[in-house]
Amino acid sequence: MQLTDNNYYIGKQKVEGLCEQFGSPLYVYDATVIRERIAELKEGIGKYENADFFYAIKANYNPSLVKEIIGQGLGIDAVSVEEVHMALHCGATPDRILYTGNNMTDKEMTEVHELGVLLNIGSLSRLEKYGRAFSGSRVSIRFNPNIGIASHETNITGGADSKFGISFKNVEKVKEIAKEHNLQIVGIHQHIGSGWLRLREPILALDVILDIATQFEGLEFVDVGGGFGVPYRPEESRLDMNTLGMQIDRRFESFCETYGAHPVLRFEPGRYIVAESCFLLTQVNTIKESISRKIIVGTDTGMNHLVRTAMYGSYHPITNISNPDGMFQEYDITGNICECSDFFARDRMMHEVRDNDILSIGVAGAYGASMASNYQLRGLPTEILVDGDDVQVIRKRETFEDLLARF
Numbered sequence: 466m467q468l469t470d471n472n473y474y475i476g477k478q479k480v481e482g483l484c485e486q487f488g489s490p491l492y493v494y495d496a497t498v499i500r501e502r503i504a505e506l507k508e509g510i511g512k513y514e515n516a517d518f519f520y521a522i523k524a525n526y527n528p529s530l531v532k533e534i535i536g537q538g539l540g541i542d543a544v545s546v547e548e549v550h551m552a553l554h555c556g557a558t559p560d561r562i563l564y565t566g567n568n569m570t571d572k573e574m575t576e577v578h579e580l581g582v583l584l585n586i587g588s589l590s591r592l593e594k595y596g597r598a599f600s601g602s603r604v605s606i607r608f609n610p611n612i613g614i615a616s617h618e619t620n621i622t623g624g625a626d627s628k629f630g631i632s633f634k635n636v637e638k639v640k641e642i643a644k645e646h647n648l649q650i651v652g653i654h655q656h657i658g659s660g661w662l663r664l665r666e667p668i669l670a671l672d673v674i675l676d677i678a679t680q681f682e683g684l685e686f687v688d689v690g691g692g693f694g695v696p697y698r699p700e701e702s703r704l705d706m707n708t709l710g711m712q713i714d715r716r717f718e719s720f721c722e723t724y725g726a727h728p729v730l731r732f733e734p735g736r737y738i739v740a741e742s743c744f745l746l747t748q749v750n751t752i753k754e755s756i757s758r759k760i761i762v763g764t765d766t767g768m769n770h771l772v773r774t775a776m777y778g779s780y781h782p783i784t785n786i787s788n789p790d791g792m793f794q795e796y797d798i799t800g801n802i803c804e805c806s807d808f809f810a811r812d813r814m815m816h817e818v819r820d821n822d823i824l825s826i827g828v829a830g831a832y833g834a835s836m837a838s839n840y841q842l843r844g845l846p847t848e849i850l851v852d853g854d855d856v857q858v859i860r861k862r863e864t865f866e867d868l869l870a871r872f
């Protein structure tokens with residue numbers, strides 16, 4: 466989004482006009498940004514000759530975006546059977562999908578196996594069940610390196626009490642189970658958390674997973690997961706992809722030397738690819754003063770459409786695109802859901818907000834639409850994809866009839 470002649474533009478589209486055309490609230494994606502982020506990843510951390518990228522589809526599973534991402538050569542990391550089906554629907558071949566199910570059922574295990582998709586297993590009991598059911602199969606193992614990091618405490622997936630992965634102490638047990646059932650361990654995996662901008666912990670975790678990997682023969686890949694953060698707050702700086710890439714490359718090359726082979730080094734970015742490609746537009750319908758004299762702005766969307774602030778306390782940048790020259794004032798920006806946690810910002814300085822103004826909630830492409838719900842029986846918003854001059858509706862607004870059809 467760019468400010469020119471007192472108007473915000475995306476490509477050649479005036480942002481404010483988009484709501485007139487497609488209604489409000491509206492998720493707006495920019496395909497150019499998605500392609501740029503993928504190119505940045507490939508250049509920064511894809512230095513190693515056998516580097517590979519699987520997009521974590523849970524960040525945003527809109528098929529139009531997924532097709533674009535697959536078109537850029539990425540595979541898919543799926544965490545549910547439905548996500549596996551979506552990846553296949555969007556054109557991914559089974560060998561370009563990894564299923565990292567958490568607490569999967571026997572039925573889910575069987576279904577994914579029969580689709581020819583590799584399972585990434587994160588518990589000894591599931592590994593045992595998989596071995597008994599499908600002896601002789603190929604499998605990937607998710608380890609917990611006992612190191613975690615994330616933008617919010619709640620998003621740490623590595624560490625002593627995490628429910629994810631097999632403890633790094635259980636390498637021998639994994640080998641025993643694999644041997645007993647003739648399982649071929651082709652991949653070692655970790656994913657330590659989401660939204661990190663610091664390099665220390667990811668590099669420490671890389672050392673642990675590479676140490677584990679040296680204890681397994683014949684690996685086709687080492688998957689170091691995703692979690693690459695993006696700046697949400699104005700004072701946050703971008704992840705230093707080049708430095709990260711050089712550090713990873715150095716370690717992986719020395720691992721290859723010890724290991725005597727060059728397995729694929731795989732990354733699973735989700736947020737990094739889509740987060741900054743999108744903003745959620747919403748129209749102001751209420752402005753009032755609280756008892757403590759705060760100015761409360763009410764909008765036509767809420768935690769049902771973008772839950773990150775209510776759920777994690779996440780910060781999203783918000784811009785008043787209707788009044789780029791307005792005087793700065795302090796506001797609480799709230800949604801239309803009957804819950805106290807339904808807000809997008811507190812005490813936020815913004816260009817003067819007036820009734821009917823359009824606000825843009827930025828960095829909304831990851832874990833925005835994919836986490837949206839029908840709470841309070843409100844339908845999901847329209848999503849559009851802008852690609853240069855081209856604008857496409859990639860999800861139609863949900864109507865009451867759509868909702869009723871499920872019952």
Ligand SMILES: *Cc1c(COP(=O)(O)O)cnc(C)c1O
Nearest residue numbers: 521656659691692733734735736
């Ligand atoms: C969620 C997830 C990712 C992606 O995390 P981001 O923070 O979106 O990059 C990668 N791998 C696995 C197994 C995940 O569950």
